[in-house]
Amino acid sequence: xxxxxxxxxxxxxxxxxxxxxxxxxxxxxxxxxxxxxxxxxxxxxxxxxxxxxxxxxxxxxxxxxxxxxxxxxxxxxxxxxxxxxxxxxxxxxxxxxxxxxxxxxxxxxxxxxxxxxxxxxxxxxxxxxxxxxxxxxxxxxxxxxxxxxxxxxxxxxxxxxxxxxxxxxxxxxxxxxxxxxxxxxxxxxxxxxxxxxxxxxxxxxxxxx
Numbered sequence: 772x773x774x775x776x777x778x779x780x781x782x783x784x785x786x787x788x789x790x791x792x793x794x795x796x797x798x799x800x801x802x803x804x805x806x807x808x809x810x811x812x813x814x815x816x817x818x819x820x821x822x823x824x825x826x827x828x829x830x831x832x833x834x835x836x837x838x839x840x841x842x843x844x845x846x847x848x849x850x851x852x853x854x855x856x857x858x859x860x861x862x863x864x865x866x867x868x869x870x871x872x873x874x875x876x877x878x879x880x881x882x883x884x885x886x887x888x889x890x891x892x893x894x895x896x897x898x899x900x901x902x903x904x905x906x907x908x909x910x911x912x913x914x915x916x917x918x919x920x921x922x923x924x925x926x927x928x929x930x931x932x933x934x935x936x937x938x939x940x941x942x943x944x945x946x947x948x949x950x951x952x953x954x955x956x957x958x959x960x961x962x963x964x965x966x967x968x969x970x971x972x973x974x975x976x977x978x979x980x
Contacts, residue, residue, distance in 0.1 A: 787949045792956035793963065800967050802830070812842040812853045813861030824868050832873040834966055836959055837865060840885030841945070844910040846901025855913050862917045877922040881962045883955075884911035884925070886932040886940075893944025902945065904933075926958045 794803050806823045843853035869875050887904050911929035918925035940951035
């Protein structure tokens with residue numbers, strides 16, 4: 772398996788992060804590669820795509836999860852902002868790169884939309900950054916469009932989170948809390964669970980008795 776994403780991917784590798792939760796759930800059933808890059812948008816990812824997706828991969832990848840949009844959707848004028856049309860094209864290029872270079876079939880690639888945010892909490896923590904749910908929704912819709920165009924699987928995390936904001940999904944209005952990470956792990960785990968063999972790749976020690 773593989774994961775290529777920005778802010779939420781790198782932080783997802785923390786002890787209670789969604790990447791670690793997935794790694795634990797599927798231990799000895801798949802090998803997980805995380806390419807989360809905190810602060811990155813789709814433009815910067817494409818500029819460094821050879822560092823993220825090697826031209827000659829050491830392994831064949833069967834599955835992939837792509838998650839971008841949170842940083843692209845910052846307020847126009849900020850360095851991380853990427854216009855919606857470019858975000859669409861960048862996502863498409865990233866997906867095509869994973870398909871052609873890693874050999875992942877589009878039907879085995881999950882594209883996650885950016886989640887909603889807690890605007891009040893975020894403005895208190897990071898005043899003036901200009902992230903809004905109205906803009907995040909537009910970028911989420913772009914991601915869903917790209918997934919449909921490329922024949923990928925998709926998950927609308929914006930809607931999934933929006934109905935559960937009261938559950939304390941964020942630590943600062945943007946970054947995921949333990950509960951937020953659990954929700955993401957549940958969505959990604961369902962996708963992987965339908966595609967990963969139920970048994971272990973290497974026999975259990977008890978099988979040698």
